[in-house]
Amino acid sequence: MTAATKPDTMFDAAVLAQLACKIPAGKPAQLRAAVTARVKEQIRQERKHCEALLLAENKGRSCAQRLCRMTDAIISTLYEFVTGHIYPPGNPSQAEHITLVAVGGYGHGTLAPYSDIDLMFLLPWKRTPWCEQVMEYMLYLLWDCGLKVGHSTRNVSEAIRMGQQDITVRTALLEARYLTGGKALFDDLASRFATEVVAGSAPEFIRAKLAERDARLKKAGETRYLVEPDVKESKGGLRDLQTLVWIARYHYRITAPDQLVQHGVLSRQEAHLFQKAADFLWTVRCHLHFVTARAQDKLSFDLQREIAHRLGYTDHPGLEDVERFMKHYFLTARQVGNLTRIICAALEDRQAKTVSGLDRTAPPRTRETGKIPDSADFIVENHRLTLSNDQIFTRDPVNLIRIFHLADTYRLALHPHAMQQLSRSLRLVNTALRENKIANALFVDIVTSPRNPALVLRRMNESGILGKFIPDFGKIVAMTQFNMYHHYTVDEHLLRCIDHLSRIEKGQTDKEHPLAHSLLDLIHRKRRILYPALFLHDIAKGRAEHHAPAGEKIARKLCPRFGLDREETDTIAWLVREHLTMNMVAQSRDLNDHKTIADFAGVVQTVERLQLLLVLTICDIKGVGPDVWNGWKGQLLRTLYHKTRHMLTNGASDMPRAARVNAAKAALAARLPDWDRKTLEHCLALHYSPYWLAVAPQNQLRHARFILEADRQGKALSILVRPLAFEAVTELTILAPDHPRLLSIITGSCASAGANIVDAQIFTTTDGRGLDRILISRAFAHDADEERRARNVGRMIENALSGKIRLPDMIAAQPARKDLRHAFDRPPRVDINNNFSNKFSVLEIKGLDRPGLLSELTRVIADMALDIASAHINTFGEKVIDTFYVTDLVGHKITDLQRQRTIKRRLLAVFAPVQKENHEPD
Incomplete structure (x- = not known):
């Protein structure tokens, strides 16, 4: 618990007192509105000033501290105004006193631009009508000013009792900071908290905070390397640093992280890294808040580039500015992980605790030690591998690799102290060690281990050894790829x-x-x-x-x-x-x-x-x-x-093409022994040669029966639905009168229904019908649900083909991915290749995905008098790669260079920001 810091702001109670004098008595609403307007303007100006300083200096923690001091000044000034002009206490009783206390993150003395403010009204005994009036007036004023205030009202005994019972309340009180009101009441709380709550309870508190951290990380994502991290909550973020501060403050009774140097927990360099990591993360967080004008802590794709620009990152060969920024972020997150291990190691060493993982502190028990066979350099302590002494790496640098080999061989976790010493010994990884045959043989054994190679390699990576031992690997440590595909x-x-x-x-x-x-x-x-x-x-x-x-x-x-x-x-x-x-x-x-x-x-x-x-x-x-x-x-x-x-x-x-076609027809005929000759001959005559060579025999059989049934029922349009569970797709077979835009209407209908097409085979029968096989991604686990959904897609296709719905309107109603055009720079590209196939030209189209894109592409292809034989649709995050096998209307490849240029131009125009249908002749 700490005393108030002196605000560095021009805003004080005299300003509000002048307003009170100017506004006639008996008009409380007018006075309240004037006070609210004045405070809101002060907040706006101060935030603007803080953002300007942040852009100029990129010192996020200083920004957060300044915003905190501004908030202190506003709350203190409003309290003075309310108790001086709105509800003066007159002759107050002993119970009519209020102490305002900052708690939680706000109590820590740092506040992001749009973060919540945790405020405690501390009372000497119980609430009185005067206390209720003052607190209510203040809270509504603060809320009207646009501040998000969370509050609690307690007397000292209640606060102490809740701190003993609830770890969240205890943590908030640990950060308690005096703002204004009766100082003696705050001092009483601080004194009793130290003696009645903190004393003797450090092991319990540490266990609870680390368990809380585990639960948080499980919710946010166990790895610190998710490419859209939460600066506050993700592994290696500000909350992890804050957890370390809470633990250190609780156990060592310190007020600042650099004091851990005096306790022998951190080296001066590690204390510097702690402050540097906090500064960087606070800078990123403050920029996020200012850019979005809200409490945004997730570094989502649509914000990463803007933050990178604000921080001054530039493109380098092979790396975009945003990728360089995110690499810095993840390296910082890894440093936070190293600091976590170091502090946990120190705590365990002092309290002889066991852990179930690198970052756990478990109930105390007797320290258990054991030996590693044929090794005097390593011992087993509480089922984890550690060093027999701190000189083993200096004496034999191969031990920097050997320790991981032993951890793999004996299936042992590494003691946090061992990880700490590894991180402090990186200078020993030099050319001699990299070329050492024993070290390299040990490393290959680790990589090819039949046990759990990824776990041991991850420990090597987190310690920094892996990137030093394999410098080429070190270059891709913490490297992101700015796209939505790689997670x-x-x-x-x-x-x-x-x-x-x-x-x-x-x-x-x-x-x-x-x-x-x-x-x-x-x-x-x-x-x-x-x-x-x-x-x-x-x-x-x-x-x-x-x-x-x-x-x-x-x-x-x-x-x-x-x-x-x-x-x-x-x-x-x-x-x-x-x-x-x-x-x-x-x-x-x-x-x-x-x-x-x-x-x-x-x-x-x-x-x-x-x-x-x-x-x-x-x-x-x-x-x-x-x-x-x-x-x-x-x-x-x-x-x-x-x-x-x-x-x-x-x-x-080496069988001739015609012979292969005849063999396919004969095979199908053999599987339809109960069909009469006329019906069978009609079936075999329905398809051109490409059909017999491209369609699997079981699908040919299914198509034959499907078409026969449609003909018997006299249906011009028929759709067959078949869920394929293991392949995770659902097959739609569509039989309809053929026309140039048939595929465009089908794909547009699927887009309108929210169905994602992954593959398509397109055939035209000899009697002028289209037989299209469309595969859509599966949406439901159970076949019955998936079939019901697919039939809805089929009805959408039927309605579109019959003209009952307008596809452009339906597609426009589909939700688009958030700000993709702003977040990603993906210039479209169209390639035409005549070497991939002996019969077809292959169009490969790359660009930014959006609802209805496939429908537009197929429409343009049809409008250019091209026949599509097959389509292969691939989405990689925000990017789509669509491949079409096409010919001209007489079945030839597209070899004319002028026509190729026209095709490219028309398809590239689909990706233009403003979509306009082009009916002009090419």
Whole structure:
């Protein structure tokens, strides 16, 4: 508890006293309005001044302290005004006294521009009518002035009793700061709080605060590396620093974090880092509040660039200004984690406590110690690995790697003191250690461990050792990618990929990844390839050169250092170079096109490399973030894998095209033995050659029965719905009279219904009907619910095709993603490739996603007299990559350069800020 700080503001009670003199008596409403207006203006001016200082100096904590002093002055002045001019006490009794106390975050002496104000009215005994009047008048005045005030009213005994019973109240009282009123009452509270609440209760308080922290982080996201962090609540944020301050103040009875140096808890450098981290986080938080004019603490994508500009970050080769800012943020968050471990280590050392994790303090018990076999440098203390003495790293720097190897081997957590000493020994990681064969062999054992490699690597990363031992990895530590697709920093992504491979190897994902599970023997045999490849696959991000070929060069440099042989090095380097290829082909190419498979087979060349790339691709997608992987992506990868393996094993088919078409027709006829000859011949004559070569036999059978039933019922429009649970998609098969804009209407209807299309096959029958197979992302877990939803989508398509609804109006009513155009700079791009397919031109369109985009693209494509054979739709966060296999109306590729330029121009115009339909001839 602290006394009031002297306000540095021109605002005082004399200003309000003058207003009281100017306004005639008997007009309280007029006086109140005048006072409110004067205070609101003072707040506006002071906030404006604070923002100007923040922009000029970027000293967030100074800004928060100044705003706190302003608030102190306003509250004190209003109290003096209310008790002097509105409700003067006259001849007050002993009970008619009020002490105003700042508590909670406000009591700490820092206040973000639009944060809540926690205020306690401290009474000597019980409420009196005069006290009620003063408190009510003050609160309504403060609220009318636009301040968000949370308040409590207690006497000293009530406050002490609640502090003993409720840890939240206790924490608020720990920060209590005198503002105005009876000082003796505050001193009594402070004295009793120290003797009756704090004394002897430090272990209980520490346990409660760390448990509270665990619950908060579970809600906010366990990792500190989520790319839209909450500056206040996320791991490594201001709340973590504040928790450390509470614990230190409670245990050591200090008033400022730098006093921990005197207690031997922090070094001077660590105390400096503490203040530096607090300054940076407060600066970011204050900017967030000023930019949004509200209590905004989440660094969302639409705000990150603005904050980066305010802080003066600029673009560097390979890194945008916003990415450099966010890297600084996450490095700061990691420093906060290091400080947390250091303080917890000191507390445990003094109180002989056990912990269940790096940041826990548990009930006291006897310290248990044990030895590590064949090692005099390390001991086990309370089931955690620590140092036998603090000189072991200096004496033998290989111990900086060996400690993590032992932690993995014996499945031990690291003691916070060990983590502290690791962080303090980073200077020992030099070229000699990096080239040390023993150290590198130990590191490879860690990366390829059959136990829990990601956990140990994460400890290495948090200590700073990993980035120092592998400097190329150090460059991507805390690096973000400014998009909505990647959920984590690059280093965290790599560790999550390794963790997923470990889970596959242990058989924990057999239902989700049956194909990868079938390759367990390969994973066991090639672990010295797969695990290092995952560790290295994104290590070159943030450079001017594309990270895949740049990563290949790094792999060829590091793998020999790790002790990997030439074959292992070559395969790892190849996997790093091609790590994007399989996913790109699976999602953006027509897997029914023979050339797609042939080209991909030419890249992988062997079945073993195909299998290795499949496993790496699965882990890479899984490591991007929650809900990025789905059954449809798995199905595409399985299809690509099986078709490529068949080609690698059996070679390309040399059967002529016509023979393959006839064989497909014969196979379908054999599966329809009960059909009469006339009906069967009509069915076989309905489709052109591409249909028979592109559609799977089971779908041909389903289409035949579907079309026959529609014809029997005389339905011009018919829609078949089929949920595919394992693939996480629902299939809509639409039979309708064909016309150029049919696909545009279908896609627009899906957008209006909120359905996300992932794939489409488009065919025209010989009798002039469109047969379109549309796959939409699954929305419900149960087939019955999903089928009901899909039928609603079908009705939307029927209504649109019959002209009952206007699609542009329906699409416009769909909620758009918040401020995407402002937050992201994604210039659209259109590529036309005539090499990906022997029959089709491939249009690849990239740009910023929005509701109805696919419908507009397909409309423009149709308006340019192009036939779409298939469409492959991929959304990566805010960005869409749509691929269309097209021909002109006579079935030829688009080879004329002038027409290609026209196509590009028309499609790029779809992404223009103002959408206008262009009917002018090209």
